Amino acid sequence: METTDIERAFLDKIHTIQFSRRGFVQVATRAAVAAAVGPFILPGRTLAQAQRPVVVIYGVPWDTLDPHNHIATWIESITGNMFEQPVEMSSPIDPVNGWRPLLATSWKRLNPTTMQFKLREGVKFHNGEEFTAEAVKFTIDRIHGRVHKEFKGAVLSYYRIIDRADPVDKYTVNVITTQPDPILLNRMSGFHTRIVPPKYYATNSLAHVATNPVGSGPYRFVSWVKDGDLVLEANEQYWGGAPDIKKVIFRTASEPSVRVSALLAADADLVHAVPVEEIDFINKSGKAYVSHTASNRVALWRLERHKPPMNNQKVRQAMNYAANMDGLLKTVYGGMGKRVSTMVGAWHFGHDDKIPFYPYDPNKARALLKESGVSLPIQINVHTIQGRYPKDKDMAEGIAAEVSKLGKDYVSTKVTVYEWGTHLKRQNACENDGITHNSWGNWMFDADMILFPWLHTLPSTDPGAACRPAKPEWDRLIDEARTTLDQGKRKKVYSDLQRQLWDDPPFIFGHHVADIMGVSSRLAWKVRQDEMVWLKEARFKK
Template sequence: MKALKPLLLTLTLAVGAAHAQGTTLTVATGQDPQSWDPIDTFLMAWGQVGHNIYDGLVIRSPDLKLQPGLATKWTALNNNKTLRFTLRKNVKFHNGEPFNAAAVKFTFDRLLGPEGKKGPQQANYNAIKEVKVIDPYTVDFILSQADPVLLTKLAGYGAMIVPPKYLKEKGEDYFNTHPVGTGPFKFVSYKNGESLKLQAFKEYWGGAPKVDNLTYRFIEEPSTRVAELQAGRIDIAQGIPVSQAETIKKNNKLVLQAVDSPTAMSLRFNTSKAPTDNLKVRQALNYAVDREAIIKSILQGYGTPIASLQGAKSFGYDPNLKPYPYDPTKAKQLLQEAGVKPGTTIGIDFVGTDAVFREVAQAVAGFFQAVGLKPELKTYETNTFYSDIIPKNKTSNAYQMGWGGWTFDFDNTAYLLYHSGQFWNPDYKNPAMDKLLDEQHNLSDQKKRLTILRNVAKMTHDEAIEIPLYNQQDLWGVGQRVQNFKAPSDNLLNLKNVSVK
C-alpha cells in the first residue's frame, strides 16, 4: 500500500497540472498592431483581438445587429442632442476595478482629448461634445452634431471602455502592452511581433468563455500560417491566400470558411505627385486595368468588382455606378492628352508580405506597361507602410489601400479617406468633397444621407482618386477540433463561445 502512495500522488499532480493548463484555442493573424490601447489604431487586426479583451457600451452580433453591451439600454433625449446610457451593474475590469459611469467618462475624455488626438480614432467620435455622469450607472452623451453611425461606432474600436485607475497608475506606455478591459479574456503575456496570450476571465458578465486559454500568433507570411494550420499548431488562420484555398478544402482535417467582407481593395493615387496629380492620368490608369481578369485569375473568383471603395452591403453603395471599363486604347489617348511621354515612371507601393496583393500589383504593373508606362514596384513592411509611409505622404504615385469598412456605412470610409486633414488622407483636398461629407455626417435623415453618400462615391469615381479594384471575400482556415466558430463578416472576432474538442 505504501508503494502506491507516491504513484497516486504523481497521478494527482499530473491531473491537476492538466486541469490548470486547460483547453487552448490558438488563432493566427497576419499583423501585430503593436499597441493594445483601443485609441491607438484603426487596423482590422486589432479588432480580431481587441474584442476579446474589451467591451463597448454596444455590441454588434454576427448578424450585424446592435445589442446591449456594457450599456443595458440607451435613449435619445433633447431632440436627439443627447444619448442617455443606462449601464450594466456588477461588472469588473480584469484587475478588479469596478466598471461604472466614471470609467465611461474617463474613456471618452481620454479618446476626445490630447491622447486620442495622437491616433486615428478621434475623428470617429467628434460628434460627442461631452460625457456627463448622471449617477454611478447613468451617463449622458451630449452631442455637438448628429452622427447616424455613432451607435455602430460605439461597438467598434476606439470606444472600448478602459480602466481609469489602472491607466493612471501604470501610464500609457505600459497600457499599450499590458491591456486591461472587461472582456471575456484577460491579458497574460505579449511578445512583440510574435504572440499575445490571454486567459479566460471567469467573472465575465456575459458568462465564462468555453476555452481556458486564447493564444494569438502573429504570422505575417500567409504561406507560413497555412503550414502551421496544416501541422495542427494553430486552430484558426485568418487571411488564407486564394492560392491555398483548394489545399485547405481538400484537407479532411480542415475547413475553409469564405465570407463576404467589408474590405474593399484599391490602388490609391498620390494626387500631389506628378503625373498622378493630373486627372486625365488618373482616369487613364483606371481604364488601363482589367479588374475582371484580376478577380478571375488571381482571386479565383473570391471577389467582386467595385466602382467605389465599398461593397454591396455598404450603406451608400450605388448599383448604378459602374467601374471604369477596361479600355487600353482610351487610356493611351488620355495619357497623350495629358502630355505623358511613353516610358514615364509610375511607382506602385504595397505591403511586401501580402502575397495576393503582390500578384495584383504585378498584374497592374503589366497593364500600365501595356499602355506605354514604366511601372516601378516598391514594397514595405506592414506597420511601416500604414503608420508612416501613407499618413506622412511618402508614397509613390500609386499605393495599396485596403479599407475594412466594418460599420458597413460609407461615411466611416469616405470621411476618413477623402475629407481633407484626416490621418489617412495626406494629400487629397477638395472643398466640394468636404462639404458633402460634412453635410451627410450631420444628418439623421437616412434617405438624404444615402443620396449624398452616393454623390460622394460618384465624386471619387469622377475624380479618379483611386482605382477601386474589388470587394474581397475573406478566407479563414479552421481545424476540425474547433466548435461553434463562424467567420465574421465584419472581421471583429468574438471567441467567447468557441470551444475545442
Template sequence: MPRRLGAQASARSEVVIGQSGDVSRLDPHMSGAANDIAVSFNLFDTLVSRHVDNKLYPSLATEWKLVNPTTWQFTLRPNVKFHDGDPLTAADVKFSIERTYDPKAKTYVASVFNTVERVEAPSALSVQFVTKKPDPLLPARLAYYGGQIIPRSYFERVGPDEFNAKPVGSGPVRFVSWVKDDRLVLEANPGYWGGKPDAERFVFRPIPETAGRLAALLRGEVDLITRLPPDHVDSVARHPTTRVEGALYAGLYVLVVDSRRPPLDDPRVKQALSLALDREAIVKELWRGQAIVANGPIAKGDNHYDESLPPLKHDPVLARQRLKEAGYKNEEIFLEVNEGYLANAKPMSEAAVAMWRDVGLNVKLEVVEFSVMMQKLRGGAIRARPSVIRTA
C-alpha cells in the first residue's frame, strides 16, 4: 500500500513538515507509532538500514556476518559520535538492545528481539548477538524499530523521563525543542557520519485534519505533508509549486482485536469479521486502486511475501454462518479509530462497520484522540471493549 507525501518543490534552510498528529514519545524504545518513528529514525541510528529498494545497507555497522548458526557478528563504524559528543561504542549497542527486552524497562518493543539470548561486546567496535536458535532475520529486525541505538552514559545519567523529554542520539538531526501539540524542532547534525542534511532545521507541526494539512501545503506554510488521501493526490500534483511522492508501504492496515473477552474470544466471530469485509471495494472506492488486498500477515514488499497465496476472502454468507455457529447474541462490539493518524482511517472504519452490520454484527464506531489511544496502549488500559484499529 503506497504511503503518499506531498512536498513543496522549493528547498529551504528550514523544512516544515505537517503531520497528522503530534509525536507521543521521543524515546525510540517506547513507541512504534508512525508519527513517532518518522522522528526517531532520524534522531537515532540503527546498525543496519533498509532503503526504498527494500534492501539492507550498512549504517552504524559497516559489515555483519553469521559466525555460526546462532551467532551474528557486527563490526561498528569507527569515530561515530552521539549528539552530546560522546563516542558510540559496542557498549551502547549492548545496552540499547538489552534494554528493549528488559522486563523492568517495560518497553513497547519488548518482543522484537525475543530470539536473542545475550549480546556481547568483545571490543569497542565489535558486537556479537547470540540467539536462542538460528535467526536469519536478525539483521532485518535490527533495521526496524527497537533497533535504534541510544547512549548508555547519558541515559543512565538523566533517567528515562528526561531522556524522553530531551533525547540524544547519533542520527542526522538532533533535538532542539518540543512544545506538545504545537511543534517539534530538530536541527542538522553537522558532524553526522553520513553527511550533513541539506536543510538546517526541521519543524514537525501536528495538523490532524486532512483539509488543514492540504491548505497549509498549498499556501506554502509547510513544505511537506503526510497522510495524503488518494482523493487529494490530483489537486496536489496539479498545483504549480507542489508535487506528490509515493513509495511502497511494506506494511498492513490491520484491526487489532482484544480476544480476552466475549464475543471476540470466539474464533468464529473473528472469522465472521474478516469474511464480512469487502477489501476489494475498499481498495477501489477509498484508495482509488492505490493499494492491494492482503493475503496474510506478511505484507507485499517483505522478503517473505508469498505471491501465490490468494487475497483474504470476502464471503458474507459464510460470515453469517460463522456467527450462527458461534451462538452470537447481538453483543455490542466497539471499533475504536483515530481520525487523522492513518490516511483514510475513518472512512475505512465506517465502511467496515457497515459491512459488519450487513451480516448481523452489532458494531459501533468510536473516534478516539490519538494521544488518548497511545496512553491506553502504553498503560495496558484498553477498556473491556473488543477492537482497536492501528497500524501494525
C-alpha cells in the first residue's frame, strides 16, 4: 500500500527526531511530538480533551460506506457505528448462547425453514424513515439484486440460503430459507443484514448511497472526503440512548509509526494494529494504553496444492511439522497469538479441542520429504503481504526461515511481498505456488463460515475455483453440517472433517490474529474479539 501525502509529510518532519531502537518516535516533551504530527491536529481546535472529537486511525483505507457492498472487516467495523441488524453477538463471544436483541427484540423458529422476528418499535432511520418489517424485506431483496438489477451483495454467496423476508405485520417479519439453516441467527448479525431505509436506498443511485450512508445506529454520517476524513456525529435520538462520545473522525495511516506517534501526541484516541514491540512503551507513556486480544480472525498459510510441490500430501504434512508455529508465536508474535489445530477458531462452534497441534519436528519433516518421492531439494515460494495484520510479513519470513532449517539438501525458500490488492488478484487467478499467507475473520463464529468459503467446491467460473483445495468427501461433510438443525450432529461432522484436514492439510495451520489497539488515556474502552470498533461502547474517563 502506498504512503499518503500526509504520511510522507509527517515522516519528513520526524526523521530527524530521536528514534527508539525499535524505530518508533520517543521524545521528551509533548511539544516535540505535537510539532511532528501537525497534520493530525484539527484546524481551529485546541488540544483540550473536552474540545476534541475522538479520532480513530486504521492502517488501511475504505472505498465504500455501503454496508452490503464490501467484504472487509474494517469497513464492517466502521459502518457498524451507523447501521444495525436484527441481532448482535455478545463480547466475549459465545457462539451458542451469546445472541442479543438489537433491531429485533425476540425470535422463534416456526418450522425448519422459517424464523419469526419481533422487531423493535419506535426506531427511526437517520433520515426520519420509520424502521418496520418492510425495511427488513427491502434489505433482503436488495442483496439478492431485486431492487437494482445491477447490484447484488458482495458476499451474497453466504446469504443465498435466505430466500426472502415476509412481513406479517408492521413489527413482525418471517425470514424464509431455502433449506434448514442452523446458523440463521449468525447470518442476521451483520454484513448483509445491516438494515437500510427502503425509500432512501431505492430512490438514490448506488454511487450516492455508497458515499452518503443512512442507517439507524448510534452514529449518523456527517461527511467523507475520499482518502481523507470520515466524520460521524452522535445520534441523539438513538433508541439505546445517545452515546457518550459526540463526534468521531476516522482516518487512515498505513505506517505504524504514524499511528503510534499520533496516539502519543493526543491527536488520536484509538489506533489499529499497534506493533507488538511498542506495547510496553505505550503502556508506560502515561498518555495511552494498549488493549489486545486473540481475535476472531485466523491466520493460515495456504499450501498451493494445485501446483508442485504442494500437490503432494507428504510435502504438505512436512510443512506443518517444519513451521515451528509455537516458536514463531513466541519470538515473532510476542506471545500474543493463540494457535489453531486446523482451521476452526478456539471459540467458534465446531472446534474440537481434542485435535492436537502439529508439533515442531524437523526430523519428521525431512523423513516425509524423503518419502514423498519428489525430487529434492524443492524450491518453495512464500507469498505474503505487509501491514494488513500484525506481523504478517514477519511471520511469513519466519515460516520461510524455519522451513529452510531443514537444510539445503531438502529445500530452499523465497519470500515475496505484495500490496494487498495484488495479493488478492494473484490468489483469485491461481497464480501462486508454494505457500500463500491468508487469514479469515469468522464473524459468524461458526465452523461453516470458514470451511465452506475455503474448502467447498466452487462453480468453475468463480474466482479461485481452479486452486480451491476441495474434495468430494469434504463437500459432503460441509453440506451435511450446514443443513441440519441438530447441533450435536453438526459438531460431530465438523470433528470428523477437521481430523481429515489434519491428515491432509490444505494449510499450514496458524493462529488467531492478535487485535492490538492503542487507546488514549482519556477513554475507557476494551477491544472486542470480533475486530469491531463500536464507539457506543467507549466512554470518557471521569
